[in-house]
Amino acid sequence: MSSPAPIPSDADLVTQCLRGDGDAFDALVRRHYRTAYSVALGVLVHQHDAEEVCQDSFVKALERLDDCRDRDRFVPWLMTIVRHRALSYRSYRKVRETSELLPEIAEARDSPFRDVAQAELADRLTAALATLSEVQRQVVLMHDLDGWSHKEIAEELEMTEVRSRQHLFVARKALRTRLGGSLFREYTSND
Amino acid sequence: MTDEDPIDLSALDPTQPPAAFARRVANVRHAAQGALWKRRHAATSASPLGLVARWRLPLMAAMLLVMLASLATLRALSGEAGTTADSVSVGDDIADALGVSGSVGAALTGESISTVALMGRFDQ
Numbered sequence: 306m307s308s309p310a311p312i313p314s315d316a317d318l319v320t321q322c323l324r325g326d327g328d329a330f331d332a333l334v335r336r337h338y339r340t341a342y343s344v345a346l347g348v349l350v351h352q353h354d355a356e357e358v359c360q361d362s363f364v365k366a367l368e369r370l371d372d373c374r375d376r377d378r379f380v381p382w383l384m385t386i387v388r389h390r391a392l393s394y395r396s397y398r399k400v401r402e403t404s405e406l407l408p409e410i411a412e413a414r415d416s417p418f419r420d421v422a423q424a425e426l427a428d429r430l431t432a433a434l435a436t437l438s439e440v441q442r443q444v445v446l447m448h449d450l451d452g453w454s455h456k457e458i459a460e461e462l463e464m465t466e467v468r469s470r471q472h473l474f475v476a477r478k479a480l481r482t483r484l485g486g487s488l489f490r491e492y493t494s495n496d
Numbered sequence: 497m498t499d500e501d502p503i504d505l506s507a508l509d510p511t512q513p514p515a516a517f518a519r520r521v522a523n524v525r526h527a528a529q530g531a532l533w534k535r536r537h538a539a540t541s542a543s544p545l546g547l548v549a550r551w552r553l554p555l556m557a558a559m560l561l562v563m564l565a566s567l568a569t570l571r572a573l574s575g576e577a578g579t580t581a582d583s584v585s586v587g588d589d590i591a592d593a594l595g596v597s598g599s600v601g602a603a604l605t606g607e608s609i610s611t612v613a614l615m616g617r618f619d620q
Contacts, residue, residue, distance in 0.1 A: 325536030327525060334524050338517070342510040356510065360524045367531045426507040450505040480503055 316376035323370055334363050337380060341387045343451040347443030348391035350435045352427065358394050362387040384461060433483040437476050444469055445476035 313321075313332070321329030341362055345355035366373075366383050373382045434442050443462060447453040448469075453461070455469040462469070511517045 324539040325532045364528045449502045
């Protein structure tokens with residue numbers, strides 16, 4: 306019985322991407338899209354903008370891949386690109402008022418979410434996230450959406466782990482207050 | 497419910513549903529086509545075969561020039577050699593010594609001559 310093929314590391318995929326391997330590029334995108342999206346959404350709040358920045362960041366990363374000297378640390382390198390591009394995008398589009406971030410029907414219709422209820426929930430979450438500070442938003446998205454540890458968040462956002470925990474605590478409390486109990490379900494042992 | 501419990505943000509998960517995520521990945525791939533092509537092209541050019549492929553036309557042009565120059569040189573040299581051979585032909589010396597024509601002398605020294613011409617010369 307043959308053992309399954311080993312999962313290529315980021316460094317392997319980066320090496321293949323350097324030679325123009327589209328499948329390796331796809332694999333990197335699939336593997337890190339959610340992480341990039343979490344970072345972009347943390348900065349931009351707006352889902353559509355975050356998607357646009359994600360796409361743009363992956364393409365820029367491919368173009369500048371020779372600059373990624375430590376291929377094992379591709380993710381932090383990519384996240385730096387995502388953050389910079391998100392900040393540039395935000396400057397370009399101007400900071401929106403929170404009220405402008407509330408969902409629009411057209412966007413909900415266009416968004417590729419499962420159904421209307423899911424789209425509505427996503428929009429309410431987005432609106433609630435918009436009320437947080439940027440760092441709180443980033444911490445809660447990285448931790449609760451993408452599963453980063455406090456150690457990883459602290460390293461990425463250049464803060465202490467304790468500070469990361471504090472931001473998460475405050476962010477969750479604010480989101481619960483804003484959303485109320487009906488809009489989210491908790492993770493339980495049965496989940 | 498405490499603030500230690502994670503908030504379910506799965507409604508914001510861009511990898512769900514899978515079909516929508518596949519479209520997103522396809523969009524990124526489409527946007528990256530140019531960069532991928534450049535990388536493939538650069539990688540191909542760096543290989544020995546790619547190097548040959550890249551320099552194919554200039555190499556062919558250079559080879560054509562070398563061939564033309566060689567042909568011209570060979571033609572000039574062969575013309576010059578023919579003149580020199582005529583002027584110092586050993587066959588003529590032998591013919592003089594034997595009292596026969598130059599054609600016979602040339603035949604004796606191995607210089608090419610037609611059989612008909614040779615027979616004609618001996619008849620003389």
